[in-house]
Amino acid sequence: MPNPSWLQPLVWTDYRLAIVFTVLFPLVLSIWAFVSKAEAIQKLLIIYWRVSSLLAITVYLLIAAMPLGFISGWLARILIPISLWFWVDLNEEISEQSPSPLKLTFTSWRWAVSIYCFLGVLAQLPVLSCAFVGHSDLLKTPLCNVWLQAPWLFRELFHATTKPWFLGGVGLVGLAIYVIYLTYFVLVRLGKQGRSATGQ
Secondary structure (H helix, E strand, O other): OOOOOOHHHHHHHHHHHHHHHHHHHHHHHHHHHHHHOOHHHHHHHHHHHHHHHHHHHHHHHHHOOOOHHHHHHHHHHHHHHHHHHOOHHHHHHHHOOOOOHHHHHHHHHHHHHHHHHHHHHHHOOHHHHHHHOOHHHHHHOHHHHHHHHHHHHHHHHHOOOOOHHHHHHHHHHHHHHHHHHHHHHHHHHHHHHOOOOOOO
16 A cells, blocks of 8 residues: 555655654754753753754664664653653743743744644654564655655665665663663663753
């Protein structure tokens, strides 16, 4: 069964938006916050980069057409907004800052990426079925296959000589480290520090 004519452009649009909202904007904001010495925004963006690394892990899993990548990508869209709004001390410090172009841009991006992730969580609910099929079925199913095309293009551009299975292995190692760190945070650090990013 071929893909609906609207599906492939929609998927590629989503990947493009992901690059803009989850990579380019926060990269510019990180540099801007560092130059401006806006410590609260810097800290929140550092937390963001740690959490959003799950998106990079997802790309490597999907390069190897690992069904697990569909779950990790979906969870990343849930964890990113949480990481941006969870910290009471950083939220207060940012809200108390004097109005500035950096504060306005950061706040606008924080809302925009949160809305983007929320809509992505809803839109990708049907795609979660791809996480529960075998590797060969994943390649044959149009709904699943179309989501693999952008990661495959990424491999052609940046890892053309590297085997997909090796890149998938890198993704699995990254995912294991991510899960260990997240488990430590939930079970240990959260109980000690609560919703304080600085522990104060």
